[in-house]
Amino acid sequence: MSDDAIYFNPPPRSAHTPTAPARPAPAPVEVTIDGRPVSVPTGATLLDACSAAGVETPTLCFASTLTPVNACRVCVVELEGARTLVPACARKAEPGMKVLTDSPRVRLSRKVVLELLGSSVDLSTAPDLLRWQQRYAARPARFGSGAAVATVAQQTKVKVDNALYVRDYGKCVLCYKCVEACGSDAQHTFAIAVAGRGFHAHISTEADVPLPDSACVYCGNCIQVCPTGALMFKTEHDLRAAGRWDPAAQTQTDTICPYCGVGCTLTLTVQDQRIVKVMSPPDAPVTRGNLCIKGRFGTTFVGPEDT
Amino acid sequence: MDLHLGGGAASAEERAAVDAVLGPPTSRWRGGVDLTLAEHFGLSGGNAVRAERHRLLPVLHALQDRLGWLSRGALDYVSLRLDVPPAEVWGVASFYHLLALSPQAPQVAHVCDDIACRLRGAEALCGELERTLGPAGQGSEYTWKRSPCLGLCEAAPAALVLRAGTPATHQALAPTTADELRAALTSTSTSTSTSTSTSTSTSTSTSTSSSPPSSRLDEVRRAVPDAGDPDHLLLARVGRVDPASLADYRAHGGFAGLTRAIALGPEATIAEVITSRLVGRGGAAFPTGKKWQAVAAQPVRERFIVCNADESEPGTFKDRVLCEWDPFALIEGMTSAALATGASLGFIYLRGEYPRAAAHLEAALAAARAGDLLGPDVAGTGHGFELELRRGAGAYICGEETALFNSIEGRRGEPRAKPPFPVEAGLFGRPTVINNVETLASVPLILARGGAAFAAIGTAGSTGPKLFCVSGAVARPGVYEARFGVTLGELIARAGGVPGDRPLRAVLLGGAAGSFVGPEALALPLTLEALRAAGATLGSGVVMVLDDRADLPDLVRRIARFFRDESCGQCVPCRVGTVRQDELLGRLGAGTPLGSVADERALLGELAQAMRDASICGLGQTASAAIESALRLGLLEASP
Structure with a gap:
């Protein structure tokens, strides 16, 4: 070891990797899902319990990375002793709860909710919703051709006010996820919020100003969580408009963002040698599905030049 | 979070209205001008400012009261003062009916067209206003708007005139006429002198203790016909004491x-x-x-x-x-x-x-x-x-x-x-x-x-005195204090009964979220347990009496529109369900059902059950209650 103070030799590394002291596992909570006993950790929701029991529960406003707002009500289940149905995504499991996920009441509410959405919103780019409509035999047409659609409160045409992504509120089911992702659950930019009330409630910037005039930083974390395609990459929107959006010809490739040292996981969707969409896995430890403008939109130059 | 403001500057008056609630800005960062350097670097933001977010609605009220509407510059100043993102300020402001987000006449008559006022000619009143003052919401000096229930049901049809200014004034006119409303709107004075003997009228600037006891009791008796009754417990002081003393x-x-x-x-x-x-x-x-x-x-x-x-x-x-x-x-x-x-x-x-x-x-x-x-x-x-x-x-x-x-x-x-x-x-x-x-x-x-x-008052299951809001087809509508257990018929008799001995068709108990009952319910004791057993509810104590002249299909449709207008829009069953319910009643009323009438009733039944089971709160859960009870009683069929 040198006497010179500016040199420093680190002490030899310990032979074993330090680990956090073992924490006691949370006490299990026993509940019954459709007659089958299930054990979930304390703090788990009924949705977790349904998953543990192998029951697929439709969800729309739920995302593992966001605070549940339980607004969409497609995940409702019947809880013994409760006056109304309860949202599985938000209700915490308590010992002894008896839950039915496919009772006539549950099926009816889920069916009607899917019909109400189908009669008021364009669900053409929401494949999960269309699948659930089939599962619950939902017929949105029951409300007739005169049924008001949700876009009455705002302009019905797609908002294309920037080069990166478009907003088509005719497809918006008001799940609040984009507001949460833009706000306190991820980005803390607060460019958008729910405005208006009732059937006229909608996602909006202040006074409905275009995105470039708002606080938007184009992280695209709202696109990441949108369940219906109301928020969409402009590349995808343009390809769809041209009739050239072709999921069968697309590949998904996971990679690491090249821009900075954080190391965000990117999932690149590639079609015809072009990156047409960039997402990040919600379970990626670094990103939890969130990216910045560079990771989200900064790779579309990769690809052949336009001829 | 950085605030991104693009709405322009607030006027001096707008800033004054906000500062009157929040005090002067404590830093240049928060919108202050001409501050000393020490003040500039004082409280500049952070949790101390954001903890004041609960002042948001009072501030928006102050702007609305003073200017008559909320400009974007004013909203930006509110954002700055409270450190709330402008999109959220917009989201909050656009939630409330009484806040205007585009320029609006400083004088607005809010004319109730809800159920109690409809029974007393509110629709004709609105029609006359439309003819004489123009379409609702238009006009640069004054205008009128339809309003849900104003809570003046004992003196229907009612209107509330709000005048922006310093100070803002208000005038409740109940019962009112188109002529009286026009006079109230067109008089240049904002004093309360336009009130007629049948109108209640106050200004935020007037003292409440000025009226002599005898005139106060007269005034109270318009809302509480038997004010001064020695049997009163809850209402014992109402009309007798000076409410400011x-x-x-x-x-x-x-x-x-x-x-x-x-x-x-x-x-x-x-x-x-x-x-x-x-x-x-x-x-x-x-x-x-x-x-x-x-x-x-x-x-x-x-x-x-x-x-x-x-x-x-x-x-x-x-x-x-x-x-x-x-x-x-x-x-x-x-x-x-x-x-x-x-x-x-x-x-x-x-x-x-x-x-x-x-x-x-x-x-x-x-x-x-x-x-x-x-x-x-x-x-x-x-x-x-x-x-x-x-x-x-x-x-x-x-x-x-x-x-x-x-x-x-x-x-x-x-x-x-x-x-x-x-x-x-x-x-x-x-x-x-x-x-x-x-x-x-x-x-x-x-x-x-x-x-x-x-x-010991009332019944075993429902104790104490209870206030009932009796309105509609009775001789003396108003608030009545009774003990739980009084029958519906006795209560209506205390309110003078149905005028002209007309046949009673139905009673709406509990308001829009309540249910209709037929004449057979007159013997029903008004207790929580008896009403629960009868499948009805006391709710907030509404007893709206409907005689054979009431246009019941119209009332039921108004209830459906009420829930359509008042749903917050958060959950799907209520946000869309209340709209579909209103549309369905419209089809039934127009005689153009999809399929058969039975099909429509089955559809309404499914809608009602989904709203009751899957809505977040009581609004959606009860939005079909009155409508379903009306269908059960056959009230939508043509009047006899």
Whole structure:
């Protein structure tokens, strides 16, 4: 070891990797899902319990990375002793709860909710919703051709006010996820919020100003969580408009963002040698599905030049 | 978070309106100009500023009152002062009916076209206004708008004229005519002199103690026809005391309850309320003592008392009468609740359409503070309790307790998921007692007379006196105090019965969220248990009497439109379901059902069940109740 103070030799590394002291596992909570006993950790929701029991529960406003707002009500289940149905995504499991996920009441509410959405919103780019409509035999047409659609409160045409992504509120089911992702659950930019009330409630910037005039930083974390395609990459929107959006010809490739040292996981969707969409896995430890403008939109130059 | 503001500068008057609520800006960062360097680097933001978010609605009110609408520059200044993102300020402001986000005439007549007023010609009144003043919402100096129930049902048809300015004034005209409204709007003076002998009229700037006792009793008797009845318990002081005078309230037995609460101590006070078996008078009928006990038992020390005075259920006006004419009883009830549960701050959330109640409550609060019944040392107990009045801004949903909390906190008035319940996590996430006005006004009675004496009134399952809001086809509509167990027929007879001995067709019990009952229900005792057994509800105490001239299909459609307009829009079953329900009734009314009438009724049944089962809050859960009961009774079929 040198006497010179500016040199420093680190002490030899310990032979074993330090680990956090073992924490006691949370006490299990026993509940019954459709007659089958299930054990979930304390703090788990009924949705977790349904998953543990192998029951697929439709969800729309739920995302593992966001605070549940339980607004969409497609995940409702019947809880013994409760006056109304309860949202599985938000209700915490308590010992002894008896839950039915496919009772006539549950099926009816889920069916009607899917019909109400189908009669008021364009669900053409929401494949999960269309699948659930089939599962619950939902017929949105029951409300007739005169049924008001949700876009009455705002302009019905797609908002294309920037080069990166478009907003088509005719497809918006008001799940609040984009507001949460833009706000306190991820980005803390607060460019958008729910405005208006009732059937006229909608996602909006202040006074409905275009995105470039708002606080938007184009992280695209709202696109990441949108369940219906109301928020969409402009590349995808343009390809769809041209009739050239072709999921069968697309590949998904996971990679690491090249821009900075954080190391965000990117999932690149590639079609015809072009990156047409960039997402990040919600379970990626670094990103939890969130990216910045560079990771989200900064790779579309990769690809052949336009001829 | 950086605020991104692009709405332009606020005018000097807009800044003055905001600063009148928040005080002058403390830094240049927060919108201050001409500040010293020390001031500039003073409180510049952070949690201290964001903790003031609950001032958002009061600030928006101040702007609306002074300017008549909210400009983008003004909203940006609010964003800056409170450190709330402009998109969220916009989201909150656009939630409320009484806030205008585009330039609007400074004088607006809000004309009630809801159920009670429809029975008394509101639609004809609106038609005449449209002919003489032009379409609703237009006009640069003055305009008129349709409004949901204004809570003036005893004097239908009613209107509320709001005039922006310094100070803002208001004038309730009930019953009113198109001529009177036109005169009120076109008179250049903003004084209250235009009121006629049949109108109630006050200005926020007028003193409430000026009227002599005899004229006050006359005025009160328009809303409480038998005011002064010696049998009254809850209404005993209404009309008799000066609502602005603490001494007068004391002289009429006031503060006997609070004195007893202080002597008893918290546990015994709660025990007394439990003994009384008082249940909530807002509609849900939850045991009040249990609520207090649950809050008192919480480990969190910071607790709140909230009075739900957002009385917006169509046909309900009892809480307005209590706030206007016996405000100290409410303050006494809330102070007793605070001492019992250990709360040091309370809020009265009053609906925005009750300006006179607001003025009387503010005067009473000031008198109570001056008399040391509120403040750092309540009546020498050493316990501090402060009480603030907050005004709603036109949103029925804010009467839902968790939506009310969000509204006070400066957020959109959207209900929260329960659990957690307010006793655990209510206002600002703290344990909260939230009670209706009538509930809290019953507390002094319980404490002064003893819980057992209160429980001896009424029936075993429904104790105490109860206020009923009788309106529609009766000779003397108004608030009536009765003991639980009075029959529906007796109550209607007390209100003078159906004029002209016309046949009674139906009665709407509990308001838009209640249900219709037929003439066979006249013998029904009005108790919680008897109504529950009959599949009806007492709700907020609405008894709206409908004779053979009532256009019932029109009323039922209005109820459907009410829920369509008042849904907050948060959950799908209610947001879209209330619209589909309204459309369905429209098809039935027009005689153009999809498929057969039976198909439509089956569809309505499914819609109703999904709304009842899957909606977040009581609004969606009850949005079909009255409509389904009308169908069951055959009220949508042509009148006989």
